[in-house]
Amino acid sequence: MVFSSFTFLLCFLPLTLVCYYLARGVRARNAVLCLFSLVFYAWGEPVYVLLMLASIGLNYLFGLLLGKWETPGRRKAVMIAALVFNLGAIALFKYGNFILENLGLLLGSALPRFNFSLPLGISFYTFQILSYVLDVYNRKTPVQKSLLRLATYIVLFPQLVAGPIVRYDQVQAELQERRETLADFVAGAQRFALGLGKKVILANAMGAIADPIFDAAVLPAGTAWLAAVAYALQIYFDFSGYSDMAIGMGRFFGFHFSENFRYPYMAESITDFWRRWHISLSTWFRDYVYFPLGGSRRGTARNILNLLVVWMLTGLWHGASWNFVLWGVYYGILLMLEKYVLDGVLKKVPGILRRMITLLLVLLGWVIFRLESVPAILSFMGSLFTAPFAGLGAYLSGQAGVLENTFWLLPAVVGCLPWAEWIRGRAEGKRWYPFVSGAFAVIVYYLSVGLLMGSTYNPFIYFRF
């Protein structure tokens, strides 16, 4: 079930809210949330819900054992078992066929493939579970003795399948005790509506521009650049829209999730970009992989190795395909260059130029991300930089689906700028502000619902990961 489906918007969400608010006490409300979250998951993955239940049960057990045992050896064994189970599941389901395919290439003969689909949101919930187990192991957080609370944390539907990756320590207190308020609910509804609008109005429109162009064989440069820009906008509004909806829905239920995006296309450097883009993922890798590997404390050579490992894994997290690995390594190299070679130079470059360079590099990164094969990437890069620029008008005249959606390019570009923050900063205390912002959210909500009714184009990019 996707958030922008009618089943979710018109049936599942209202039903969940009614049952949730009819329940009395946090325990009963957790039970409602847990139950509905399992239904939410089973809706898209009727069989894999069993894997989810097994995962909850086993990780609950791992947590209990880590809380009970004091001997370092035993604790380490439990931690390793937890890693093997959780990473094993993701390795099998997400990377199994990728590994077999590449092994087959190495051995010179095709190996048989697994015949199962990718469990929905496995990359997200595995990382959430790992944050719990590793924090308990490192004694950063107490063990959760209530199976219901742990299960609610793991399956909580607002962020179950596409993030943000909510770490256990961020919601631990709210799982135990939380207070839902009208103000929170209203703010959540507005946030949800804006997220829905980002997805339905902007991301879908940008996708309708980018997809046919990326699928075309021969492209003039102007058309290729249009696709690169449209895809960058699509993935931002798609993913940040989903995060907004998750954060908004969290507030319906009294949870306060951390922000996952902070105007990433305003970044002044690649380092800055990754402080603004998918923040929950980059901080997860920083805290659970980069720091444990030694971070930058063990010398330059080790730091370079650590960066490469972390970014290769970041790429691989996004999908079982070499283009994702390449994309991760691309960022690893850019970050190394920024840190060790260009640091002094970049500081002297004017801010606007730094932003443009960063944006250009990010756009090229999305091309690698979008195209699955190296020849396709090279061909598209060739179109971007070596093809004749003219031809965009002719292309648009023959592609009504693309032309129609170019209307949304300007609102999408404006939507990437922090104007909303700027307005909020100046108007938040004003009497009219809540009414105007509320009215804007209602308009966006109804426009989204209307567009959803009139359109069937509605895929979520991040559901693949």
Next chain:
Amino acid sequence: MSLQTEKQKKSGLRWAGVVLLALFAFPMVLTALIPIVGQRDESVQENRTLKKLPAWTAQGFLSGAFQDDLEDALIDQLPLGEPVKGAVLDAKNGLLKTQQQLLFALRPDLKSNYSLIADGYYHYAGDAHRIVEMPKAYDAAHLEALAASFRGLPDVKIYFIENSRTVDFDHPAEENEALRQTLAAFAPAAWDVFPVEDYESYCRDFYQTDHHWNCEGSYEGYQAVYRLLHGTEEGMIPAGDTVGTDAVFQGSYARQTHDLCADETFAFKTFDLPKFTTEINGRRRAYGNTAMYARGKYPTDSLANHYANCFGGDFGQIIYDFGTEGKGKLLLVASSYSNPINALIAAGYDQTYVVDLRYYQEWAGKPFDPVSYCEENGIGTVLLLGDVNLFFVDGPEEGGE
């Protein structure tokens, strides 16, 4: 700020919050009304049967079919859904048309991309429309299966409509391969063809923006069908006036290519028919809205499907009953080409059963078996009427009929 003002402000905000939530909840309330107001069977506007809320089954849930059907049903059955969809489509089309006009104003040379043949809007650069695209290969297996299902019926006739899908305007004299294969497979008792001699005759008999025949073409077709069925012109229904409307018709070609700069006006003919009743998919009710169109009442939204709105949509089964005796019963297996002339053809019989193979099974819950169908209903004559798609294509085509 005084405590009183602060309290008033908080109270105002609380009410604003409640109003906001009520606005958000409105579509959800509408959804809850579906079981109360009842579910609709079909949409004339979209010319299709609407999905209904599915019954839950474990098997359906595990396969995901229940989830898909529920989503489709919600979109179809939501109260106010149709006007909302229409408004959204109108807005999108208006936007696209403005953009196209702007683009052509900036680059007049690009306009030629839309008009490959004469001044008809039949070609779209990079997306060649099928009017210039001859069918590459016919599905002979489908034709054979269809023909086999009619074997054993003594009086099967065929009226084959040539159109842009089967006529190559560059080589109009070439033998119609689809017709040859159809006749070979059916070996009908009698047959005739609606000929498209050249591009000029095509323009005369068919819409410019739609694949169907226009009111001139369809009446010409009716006359030929009457002669084929009755062997005479006696008893043929004469055409009345041709009524022009100011309804802008942007038919299937315009809809499929999103070419909103293409439009034409919509016209139809009136007929003086004896009284008759129609039963659509088992429910007795009127078919088509020609009378409404004659009174000037028709949708004005862009891309409105006037062909279906005016003449009637596509349904699994329509039964015409003229309340006469001794004229026999006819089975008319047809696609949407027959919609404007169903009643005319049916006037020659006591009862006429019009079956659209694309929708019959969905409605009846079983495949169409012509032999047992004719036996059950005492039908003596069978006519298959349609273009190449009726004989070679299984199911509704993309873009709708």
